[in-house]
Amino acid sequence: VVEQFRQQLPGELRTHYTADFPPSREELLESVRGAEAIISLVTDRIDAEVLDAAGDQLKVVANVAVGYDNIDLGAAAERGVLVTNTPGVLDEAVADLTLALILATTRRVAEGDRFIRTGTEWIWSPEGYVGLDISAGATLGIVGLGRIGMAVAQRAQAFGVKIIATGRRAHDDDARSLGVSPASSLNELLSAADIVSLHCPLTEDTKHLIGAQQLQAMKPGSYLINTARGPLVDEEALADAIESGHLGGAGLDVHEFEPATNPRLRTMDSVVMLPHIGSAGDVTRNEMASLAFRNVVAALNGEKPITAVG
Ligand code: 8YV
Numbered sequence: 552v553v554e555q556f557r558q559q560l561p562g563e564l565r566t567h568y569t570a571d572f573p574p575s576r577e578e579l580l581e582s583v584r585g586a587e588a589i590i591s592l593v594t595d596r597i598d599a600e601v602l603d604a605a606g607d608q609l610k611v612v613a614n615v616a617v618g619y620d621n622i623d624l625g626a627a628a629e630r631g632v633l634v635t636n637t638p639g640v641l642d643e644a645v646a647d648l649t650l651a652l653i654l655a656t657t658r659r660v661a662e663g664d665r666f667i668r669t670g671t672e673w674i675w676s677p678e679g680y681v682g683l684d685i686s687a688g689a690t691l692g693i694v695g696l697g698r699i700g701m702a703v704a705q706r707a708q709a710f711g712v713k714i715i716a717t718g719r720r721a722h723d724d725d726a727r728s729l730g731v732s733p734a735s736s737l738n739e740l741l742s743a744a745d746i747v748s749l750h751c752p753l754t755e756d757t758k759h760l761i762g763a764q765q766l767q768a769m770k771p772g773s774y775l776i777n778t779a780r781g782p783l784v785d786e787e788a789l790a791d792a793i794e795s796g797h798l799g800g801a802g803l804d805v806h807e808f809e810p811a812t813n814p815r816l817r818t819m820d821s822v823v824m825l826p827h828i829g830s831a832g833d834v835t836r837n838e839m840a841s842l843a844f845r846n847v848v849a850a851l852n853g854e855k856p857i858t859a860v861g
Contacts, residue, residue: 552840559848580604588847590615591622593827599626611850613843614860616830617641617699618780620753624861634860635846637839639698644832646702649778652802652823653691653707653746656774657683661823683745683774683799686711692744694737694760695751695779696720703748704729715740718751741768746776753780761785766792772799778829781806790815793822804829 557564569582573594583589583605589612591597597612602623611633612622619636627634655661659682666673666680673679683689691707693700696718704714704726714731717740721733734740737760741747747769751757761775762785769775775798777784786807792798793816800821806812809827816822830839846856 552844556844556848561852587851590843593618593621596621598623602626602630602632611847613846615839615843618752619860633850633856635856635858636860637842638858640838640842641830641835642698642702644835645699645778645829646706648804648829649703649748649776650706652776655823656800656802657685662820689745690715690743692740692747694747694749696726697750700750704731715743738768741765744773745770746774748776749779749783751779753782758782759785763788769798771797774799774801776802778804781809786813786816793819
């Protein structure tokens, strides 16, 4: 992707790639020195120390992600550094994976797969691996109806699922035309949904948005899906809620302490866990890289970036 844009930059392009992935803190601090643009991933914590290590010539930090909780926006603004993200291009891929997790948990796909791999002899039985029929009147609660939430609603509508939502677009005509009913509060959504799917950004206000109290407010036997950010959920409280039998299960693409995953949740058959692959589609990943680089080109040419944050 970088090569495609080489000609569009005002001067000669010198690139420095970190050798390790993810780079150690020392390598990150060293590698940004003298940079006019930093292209970062969610695994890179970009704070005042990194911005200062880069130097005064730094113009832009382009995050290859829609989420930017890894970047200290205040520190960037204080130093006049632009921050950009990659919204829009990954909505469909993340929504696809959300549906994959909904089906994998409710219809016990991963559990069945694990069972087959044990090589145990089995005979078909009418009771074997019975799960929730999402198409038979299940309600999906979308927490944070934005771009990705809308793409999830579109898919869920095709399954005949009832949809309720909180978030900035819950009252939009677009949402209504997808059959979305706005919930008046998070609690109302939690108590009505058979499946709760999280699609909001991680901020100081949304950390542990789903804790013990909220899990208790969820319907008995319901499922929690998280393809947004791990710290939105208190994982120990989630493990308690599943262990007690209150929740039916969970589908987690993201984890509270990434890359660590919760050892209790890992032992639970009703939990499906993935290594943060929501946007890992072949086309999507290229589009994310391309948008990040177009933002860099704009910023270095003194133009307004396409998708600036803040
Ligand atoms: C990315 C993501 O894969 O866009 C986001 O916010 O979490 C994922 O789509 C990841 O952030 C790569 O930096």
